[in-house]
Amino acid sequence: MPEQIKVLIVDDNDDTRDGTRRLLEYEDNIEIVGFADNGQSAVDQASELKPSVILMDINMPVMDGLTATELIKSSHPEIQIIVVSVQDDAHYMRQAFQKGAFDFIAKPITSAELAHAIERANQEHTRASMQQAMQPPQQVQQTSRQDDHRIVASRPDLNGQVIAVMGLKGGVGKTTIAVSLGVGLARLMPDQKVLIVDSNLLFGDLAVFLSTRSDYNILNVIEMASDPEGIDIQTAESVFVPHESGAKLLLAPANPGEAQPVSAEQFVQTLNQLRRDFHYIIVDTATTFDPISVAVIRTADRMVVVATPTMPALKDARLLFNELTGAEFPSEHILLVLNEVDKSSRITREQISNFLKHEVVAEIPDDPFAIEAVNNGRPLIAMDSKRSVAVRPLMNLVQLVRDSVSDSGTSDEHLVEEQRRGGIFGSILGG
Ligand SMILES: Nc1ncnc2c1ncn2[C@@H]1O[C@H](COP(=O)(O)OP(=O)(O)OP(=O)(O)O)[C@@H](O)[C@H]1O
Ligand SMILES: [Mg+2]
Structure with missing residues (x-):
């Protein structure tokens, strides 16, 4: 029997509480540990029952759900709160995330959707509880609300490194390698924050590769980055999907119909803002040459170029190298990786290095x-x-990438580098 997820249901309406209970009735791994009919009672019961996840209504007598969320998060940061709203209101959503909610869902909701949201929140609860257990006691002590705000305002700039995985040929293993890099880096360095970004807005398949889904996606973060206030990391946290390796995932829209045009400028801005909160940002890319790939080339600190040892893939890799050279992407920052290397392959590593005028740093066998x-x-x-x-x-590739970026990178360097590359790409960017 899997471990039960302890859930507290908070709503002032008797029928709604019961309706929610019934929605979860057949979920074997979810246990409703209690009910509360106002925010104050939720705060009390959270301390007493220690649920993993709370389903929180907003408008309630005595104390509203947003205030209760803030209070509970300040004393029990590991408890994850899903704010359930009667309407899909952007104002409430933003407030909920600012108060520390893990997720925001609008009614009507199916039992499968609710169960999925609870499972995601529970994964975060497990992660937060483990992190808390590893911290020395004084660091998990409560902070006052003012302190919380100060921490956010002065949170350190992690000055992360953007590592893009590119290849102009479809199916050469870009996503396979991007996922392995992100997961590998997160496992190798559990104290470092790693984000894997799916920048293929139309046909991204990071979610499929790691068997996950989310109601939010990269477009939500790009929109925030374009806002004068920039990315609010608390809100963005609910868009990132936690993976068991410790890495976070920023998924592409679930279906191509949701994609919207994104300019290179917007995407550069997004990646640069994300550097503040992650040590490593791995970007999986699409095969097309579009504003996103322009942005990736402009921003990346390292480029992992993937090719298979086949003529069509090598021809396209040569085109990509030409583009990178044209964009003045530093050749020493390109890591050329051969994937699906088969013993019977007639083209040798040396021939490929000569053809692409670049050293092959890793060979991943056909597996x-x-x-x-x-x-x-x-x-x-x-x-x-x-x-x-x-x-x-x-694993060797993960270490190689880590070593390749470990002794470089300051904010100023990113800026100088990006401005320099902007010279060539200025025309494409339209300014
Ligand atoms: N080393 C390998 N050995 C055998 N199969 C592999 C290897 N690497 C990737 N594959 C398989 O090749 C297929 C394509 O891989 P993947 O989706 O990672 O490529 P991609 O370059 O991201 O494709 P796309 O252009 O569609 O984004 C997948 O089925 C994957 O499992
Ligand atoms: Mg892919």
């Missing part, structure tokens, strides 16, 4: 378990290294 990994929503790097031949080379 029959790659398909099993994708179909089970597991990163290839997390497969059993005794069976899966790609695991060790992928």
